[in-house]
Amino acid sequence: MNYSIAILGLIEIFSAITIGVFILVLTFKLLQWVGRKYYGIEAFNVAYSIFMASIILSVGIMVSGIIQPLMSSFRLLDKQSESFILALKYIGIGGIYIAIAYTAAISIGLLSTFLYSKLTPIDEFKEIRENNIGVALVIGSILITLTLFTRDGVMMLIEAIVPYPALPPMGSF
Numbered sequence: 001m002n003y004s005i006a007i008l009g010l011i012e013i014f015s016a017i018t019i020g021v022f023i024l025v026l027t028f029k030l031l032q033w034v035g036r037k038y039y040g041i042e043a044f045n046v047a048y049s050i051f052m053a054s055i056i057l058s059v060g061i062m063v064s065g066i067i068q069p070l071m072s073s074f075r076l077l078d079k080q081s082e083s084f085i086l087a088l089k090y091i092g093i094g095g096i097y098i099a100i101a102y103t104a105a106i107s108i109g110l111l112s113t114f115l116y117s118k119l120t121p122i123d124e125f126k127e128i129r130e131n132n133i134g135v136a137l138v139i140g141s142i143l144i145t146l147t148l149f150t151r152d153g154v155m156m157l158i159e160a161i162v163p164y165p166a167l168p169p170m171g172s173f
Helices: 004-038 046-065 068-074 083-119 124-129 135-160
Strands: none
Touching: 004 046, 004 068, 004 083, 004 124, 046 083, 046 124, 046 135, 068 083, 068 135, 083 124, 083 135, 124 135
């Protein structure tokens, strides 16, 4: 058994659960606050719950894409460093990747909702406030679809900041 790979796997599982729970709770609380403050939507509104679930799923899809770049970064970090310093570097790089993915997911959610509301003749949030489940399902589907469309591009941006070692020039072999 390769213990270093097993430990890396355990770190990945623990990190994913910890970060996942934190991000999803943060998103849920933020959406509850926005719903109450700006749209007057109280608890037990099924349409708004569907909308919230769509955003939470979109955030989860987007943030889950950082696992591979994060593991690549962790593998490339200087293994000669003290384990405490290595852990701090890992946490710092992970925080940057998560912040980029989270910001992208929220931005895509806001942008897609805004664009959709401008392209239709109805007031979507008025309909959601009135518990129109159909409107919530359509907006939620658009959010999730646009997240799936943009996820690879966001992950490529994150990959661009992974500190890969420089390769020698092509003719120097």
